[in-house]
Amino acid sequence: MTAPLRLALLQYPVERPESIAAFGAKLDRWLAEAKTGGADLAVLPEYACVELGAGLTGSNIADEAGELAAMVEAAPEILAEMRAAARRAGLWLLPGTLPVRDEDGLIRNRAPLIDPQGRVATQDKHAMTRFERERWGVSAGATPGVFRTPWGLIGISVCYDSEFPKHVRAQVEAGAWLILAPSCTDSMHGFNRVRVCAAARAVENQCFVAITPTVGIAPWSAALDENRGYAAVFGPIDRGFPEDGVLARGALDMPQWVFADLDPARIETVRREGAVFNYRDWPSRPFDAPPVKEPA
Numbered sequence: 001m002t003a004p005l006r007l008a009l010l011q012y013p014v015e016r017p018e019s020i021a022a023f024g025a026k027l028d029r030w031l032a033e034a035k036t037g038g039a040d041l042a043v044l045p046e047y048a049c050v051e052l053g054a055g056l057t058g059s060n061i062a063d064e065a066g067e068l069a070a071m072v073e074a075a076p077e078i079l080a081e082m083r084a085a086a087r088r089a090g091l092w093l094l095p096g097t098l099p100v101r102d103e104d105g106l107i108r109n110r111a112p113l114i115d116p117q118g119r120v121a122t123q124d125k126h127a128m129t130r131f132e133r134e135r136w137g138v139s140a141g142a143t144p145g146v147f148r149t150p151w152g153l154i155g156i157s158v159c160y161d162s163e164f165p166k167h168v169r170a171q172v173e174a175g176a177w178l179i180l181a182p183s184c185t186d187s188m189h190g191f192n193r194v195r196v197c198a199a200a201r202a203v204e205n206q207c208f209v210a211i212t213p214t215v216g217i218a219p220w221s222a223a224l225d226e227n228r229g230y231a232a233v234f235g236p237i238d239r240g241f242p243e244d245g246v247l248a249r250g251a252l253d254m255p256q257w258v259f260a261d262l263d264p265a266r267i268e269t270v271r272r273e274g275a276v277f278n279y280r281d282w283p284s285r286p287f288d289a290p291p292v293k294e295p296a
Helices: 020-036 048-057 064-089 130-136 159-163 165-173 188-205 264-273
Strands: 005-013 041-044 092-095 098-101 107-114 120-124 146-149 152-156 178-182 208-212 214-217 232-234 246-249 256-262
Touching: 005 020, 005 208, 005 232, 020 041, 020 048, 020 064, 020 256, 041 178, 041 208, 048 064, 048 098, 064 092, 064 098, 064 107, 064 130, 107 152, 152 165, 159 165, 159 178, 159 188, 165 178, 165 188, 178 188, 188 208, 188 232, 208 256, 232 256, 246 256
Parallel strands: 005 041, 005 214, 041 092, 152 178, 178 208
Antiparallel strands: 005 256, 092 107, 098 107, 107 120, 146 152, 208 232, 232 246
C-alpha cells in the first residue's frame, strides 16, 4: 500500500528579486518552513519565478517583451537554482513553471517536478490562455503525462489545463490519484474558473486536485502585475470526505503555506464503495451527435 503524502501548497508572494541567487534564497526560506511543517512535496504556483523578469532586465517599468526574453535566456540557470533548492531542503518540489525555448525554437510554459536529489521530469502546459498565445507567443507543449513518485502516480495540469476535463481524465486513466494544478490568475474571475473546475475534476474522477496561486500586487511586472486567489485541495464529495469536497484551503491573497495529508487509499476506497461511481461511469466513448428535437 502506498504511504500517505503530506502536501504543502504555497500562496506565493510576488516580489522583485534582483538576481537568480536572491530568488534561490527566497526559495530556501519558504522551503525551510515547508520542511518544518512536515511536507513531503512542496508546490509553488505557475510562473512564480517570472517575478525575476524585472530584476533581470533592470527596468523599473513593466516590459513584456524584455522580461520574457530575459526569463527565456536565463531559464537553464533558474532551473539549476530550483534543483539546488530541492536538494538543500530535501524535498520533492514543483517550483511552479518557467518559460523555456524548446528544441523546435518555440517558447513553452514548463513545469519541472524535482526530487530531493535534484533529478527532474517535466510537464508542459498544453492549453494556452489568450495572454500567453497572443501577447507572449507561448506555444502548446507536450500532451499530458504522469509522474512516478514514492506516493504513486501524480499528474500536473497547469492552471488553464485543469479547465479541460479530458486533459485531467487522460492523467487519471494513466493512474494518477492526485492532480497538481499550479496557477497564476490576475482576477477573481480567473481564480474562480480554476477553483470551480478543479473541484469538478475531483468529483468526476474521484481523485484529489490541488491548486495554488501567486498572490500580491506587482506593478513593475508585465505578467505578474496583479495576483489573486488561495490554495486549496479538493476531493470527491462522498462518504468519508467533507460535504463540500474541500479538504484544505488558505486565506484569500495571503502569503502562506497550506498543508494537507492525502492518502491514496481513500481514493481506492471511494471508487470501490462510494455512493456514486463517477470514475467508473465516465463514458467509454464520446456520445453521438445529439439530435435536435422540437415539441410536437
